[in-house]
Amino acid sequence: MEKFQQKWWHKSVIYQIYPRSFNDSNGDGIGDIKGMIQKLDYLKKLGIDVIWLSPVYESPNVDNGYDISDYHSILAEYGTMDDMNKLLLESHERGIKIIMDLVVNHTSDQHPWFIEAKKSKDNPFRDYYIWRDSVNGQEPNELNSNFGGSAWEYDESTGQYYLHFYSKQQPDLNWENEEMKQSIWDMMNFWIDKGISGFRMDVIDLIGKEPDNLIKENGPKLHGYLQEMYHNTFGKHDLLTVGETWGATTGNAKLYSDPNRKELNMVFQFEHMQLDKVPGKQRWDLKKLELVELKQVLSKWQYALDQEGWNSLFWNNHDLPRIVSRWGNDREYRVESAKMLATLLHGMKGTPYVYQGEEIGMTNAAFDSIDDYIDIETQNIYKERIKAGFSEEEIMRSFYLKARDNARTPMQWSDEKNAGFSTGKPWMKLNPNYTFINVENTLNDKNSIFYHYQKLINMRKNNTTLIYGTYHLLNPEDDSIYAYERILENKKILIVCNFYEHEKEFSYEMSNNSKAEILISNYNNSSLDLKKIKLRSYEAIMYEVKEGKV
Secondary structure, three states: OOOOOOOHHHOOOEEEEOHHHOOOOOOOOOOOHHHHHHOHHHHHHHOOOEEEEOOOEEOOOOOOOOOOOEEEEEOOOOOOHHHHHHHHHHHHHOOOEEEEEEOOOEOOOOOHHHHHHOOOOOOOOHHHEOEEOOEOOEOOOOOEOOOOOEOEEEEOOOOEEEEOOOOOOOOEEOOOOHHHHHHHHHHHHHHHHHOOOEEEEOOHHHOOOEHHHOEOOOOOOHHHHHHHHHHHOHHHOOOEEEEEOOOOOHHHHHHHHOHHHOOOOEEEOOOHHHOOEOOOOOOOOEOOOOHHHHHHHHHHHHHHOOOOOOEEEOOOOOOOOOHHHHOOOOOOOHHHHHHHHHHHHHOOOOEEEEEOOHHHOOOOOOOOOHHHOOOHHHHHHHHHHHHOOOOHHHHHHHHHHHOHHHHOOOOOOOOOHHHHOOOOOOOOOOOHHHHOOOHHHHHOOOOOHHHHHHHHHHHHHHOHHHHHOEEEEEOOOOOOEEEEEEEEOOEEEEEEEEOOOOOEEEOOOOOOOOEEEEEEEOOOOOOOOOOOEEEOOOOEEEEEEEOOOO
């Protein structure tokens, strides 16, 4: 059927939990592991079969857990290792696997390795990190942090600069150090032995950095490191591995995910998620999404990885704003546009990822005050842009649409106090629309976004054409309708999505004795006349097309 062997994760759907905001079991306002266990039956009902768990490790939480101070311990706010073991057990009993976030480009500055490394230039742990002397009394070079400012921080105690591509509390690890790598392999095997089913690898394309050559992403040694990782850890098991690679291209994605190379199963590429920013500028420099461009980019990835590698399918995660607010219509057509975006994505070839709250159509927070945004990146960018002369109104508008905190507001379980997330004061301000957008309401409405996702997820598990069928884009220049086919041998599925509010017509050529059956639609009474499909606002239809015998 394919060049590659069929794998369990080809037909899986993955659900990302952002622990701090998912469900609080003890009233301290912070989501926790016991809270996750309480909601496993909800996830089972949705139909997902893998949880991607964002970091729950020991951390000072400067960057919400992506600054790890102990890879082998659970942050007390989230619970204990016993709780983690129980989560694994309870999940497996429901047929749900768990993949952990792997953060090995950097650690926290509170990690024992870095505490030791700072003590002296000849400390055994010094070379676990990247240190350089000043140049003419300044930073070693012009490398910038992804959170704003220089990527170099001066350490008074030893008179050198250390590298950090994120906050200064997140020093970058030196992957040329063999002892450090062995410690990482040991840690990964510790979690594999506990029963996890794989890793989502945070900014993994940065581990091959060459700071002296100003290389951040995709350094020449990167793929060698990943092959070492494969052979020393997950390569001995049937696990799922996905790399976060902001600098991925269709060319190097094949290097990452070609099974013959023994690296990763798939990567997150972000080319499609950068189409609503001014080219060459920051994501805060907004431009309108052009559907034709989106079709070009998604199709390019579908075609490129059709026979080599595998695609990750996603709209949302903890770093991205809510898709229904970003590219849908989170007002009059919130339900319709959320279902349309889900249909468009889940019909493609690859493994779909659902981010918590996406399945009920949660929206961006659109906080009025900069003080309500907790994220360190947003706070840094605000100061940077004010200093650069941007207006307050301009900056806040970009945050309404793009700030990472839009995805991090607490999960909306009910219309009760604090959205049913916690009996205490939540760690972060709630989105006030929880009074009508919540799980309780959605489960009581048979036409809700939740049940649309449930049906899409179930179809993927049971429809081989949706899993392995080849993708074929239709009408590439149409600026309102995204239509494509999935074809496997003599079977064909047609997906037609009206991306906007205005009504449109779409025509699909088929022989007179062919028949079409609607597999799923976000409206009742969708057209069965494929030669003249009248599409209402944000209408999305998935057809099975059965060619008649001549």
